[in-house]
Amino acid sequence: MPLLSQRSKNIPASPIRKLIPYAEGAVKRGIKVYHLNIGQPDIHTPEVALNAMRNLDKKVLEYSHSAGYESYRRKLAGFYRNAGIDISWDQTLITTGASEAISFAVNSCLDYGDEIIIPEPFYANYNALASIAGVRIVSVTSGIEVDFALPPVSEIEKKISEKTRAILLCNPNNPTGYVYSAGELDQIRELVKKYNLFLFSDEAYREFAYDGQKVVSAMNLKGIEENVILIDSVSKRYSECGIRIGVLISRNKEVMSTVLRYGQSRLSPPGLGQIVAEASIDTPPEYFTEVNREYLARRNFIVDALNRIPGVRCPMPRGAFYTMARLPVDDADKFAQWLLEEFEYEKQTVMIAPGSGFYSTPGLGRNEARIAYVLNIGDLRNAAMVLEKALKVYPGRTQGDGSSK
């Protein structure tokens, strides 16, 4: 049998998805699994989007332009202008999810062995995407002790080497729910300018901000217009994760002509998804009001419920629909697997995303887990109750202050 590549051994299995076989096993044993592990909202996709499929009048499901349908790109530029981000349609390239946009940005701007700075914990798939592109993630740690705020800029500056080509921010943040302040972003802007770096800004959760928090887009940071690449997606905005439609936006012409060549290598982004995404721009504003109200209630519920569990610490996230909680366990990876394999409470259990996969520094996040509040409050209530019961009997239980048992 021929040997597989060495590099393929470095691609981490998704820490969120690698537990799926255990979850499937639990379901087969008749156990109800509450999925707190994945950012798959239960929120309905807007009717206007679904109707675009039901009214489909095409005879041929043909390739689109490699940068996406022009009609969608024009309408999307209008959407961003309405959101205060002034761009033109030819500064957009439609991608197969935000994942592809990240991959195009990394390949276009970084060579093998180059470095990208990312505050950790970070979206777990950045590890896989960086590994596939052969670039090195240099992390700066945002601790749970400071509610995952950006570390002091001096800490970030220390990490810049001659191989550093870019900084990647996810704002609002997955997995922490943190929303970067204008002041924090201004410090990043100074660094980007001083060291002539690219700034990749993953803003897939822009519409999800609470408590009056404003999300400042990196596209609106002055003086670094040529440095910023915006990564975005319709997945969360309209609950359309499955259609795999993202976008890469930049005012840098060289970036746009380069990413187009990457885009041509895969011919075109998904056509049906583009039709749905284009129709989604007409989603009535009340949809978002309703969705935000719902997530706010869920957040308030789950953060309170988690903090009531002895030994659990959960900061208050201001955006997205995740929270990163510290659990009184020896190893959240083991705990997550144990929940699915060995535990049940009245035929119910909980699936969580272990924290370690969201860090690149070995050992960090071992007693943390990302909790997605994408279930209704009734389910969240049951899930929190089941989690509390589980923590009472889990053999690797600790005190919860981060010290070992």
Add this chain to the structure above:
Amino acid sequence: MPLLSQRSKNIPASPIRKLIPYAEGAVKRGIKVYHLNIGQPDIHTPEVALNAMRNLDKKVLEYSHSAGYESYRRKLAGFYRNAGIDISWDQTLITTGASEAISFAVNSCLDYGDEIIIPEPFYANYNALASIAGVRIVSVTSGIEVDFALPPVSEIEKKISEKTRAILLCNPNNPTGYVYSAGELDQIRELVKKYNLFLFSDEAYREFAYDGQKVVSAMNLKGIEENVILIDSVSKRYSECGIRIGVLISRNKEVMSTVLRYGQSRLSPPGLGQIVAEASIDTPPEYFTEVNREYLARRNFIVDALNRIPGVRCPMPRGAFYTMARLPVDDADKFAQWLLEEFEYEKQTVMIAPGSGFYSTPGLGRNEARIAYVLNIGDLRNAAMVLEKALKVYPGRTQGDGSSK
């Protein structure tokens, strides 16, 4: 402004798509462009597939499994068994087009700097996909003089170095329309076995074979079951290029667990496309009879029409819906651009895919072009007539025997 990566400079613009701006310019000048350049069929997508969208009853367009919906994979395995390819559903991974399947296969099996042997001319995007993965294509030339048959196996064996990890075949071939014989495939089988290589077999045109030609799938070559990775797509089979649904199939368990990790890095393949592709499996057999009859008539028409043009030589392709023709021109890249920028005949012109982009050996294919017969015969007749007129007045006209003017 920060500098882009060095590697991004090596990604070739698609030779098929790079002419699009000139075509758009021609259209703006009121000129009708006959698209012989791209494999976008005008054949209607099956009704059963379109109805799957019109009857969509989902409330949430959710992520699928990273390997695709289980229901689709199970049904797809049945489709292959009916086609004489005996596989089980867990030997499939649904991809975002065949492009992604190729990319997953290359990354899983080859490291940076490793070599893959491909008969040229080959599908132009292999150049881009190999370049993105940092692997080197080593080509063996199939000449137009022998109607693009596989070169003698001794020629291929000479190209094998210690860095060779795989052979890639496209069968039926894009761009030549050549269908590999059982004897040719058996020679490849011997090489693959002798040197313990992977065999990537791109069979996206399997259903398009004429003159009683049988397409032998690489999955049915004995003794190399662990070496073969089948790349396939619904794009051409059902005229569904835009939905971006392909598949990677292998009996090698290590391959399947590795490609799954690549799949997890992009979460899931397009969901709506999977629903359409799953429904497409119920396409009635008459659809294919009709489509094959249509392509056969088109092939017979266009090959005859091209060979009637003085100085043009066009072999008879036995599969797919392309033919690679030699034109009496100095440089088909210049000629293709000239057709769009400077030529018109009664407000019509023709768009062709220049041959050079289908070769990796510099200088080859300069007087060749890929012609896709994806238009109806009326349009093909006009296109051939316009091409003949153009060749009469093109300033870079040559004798057509491959010698310069």
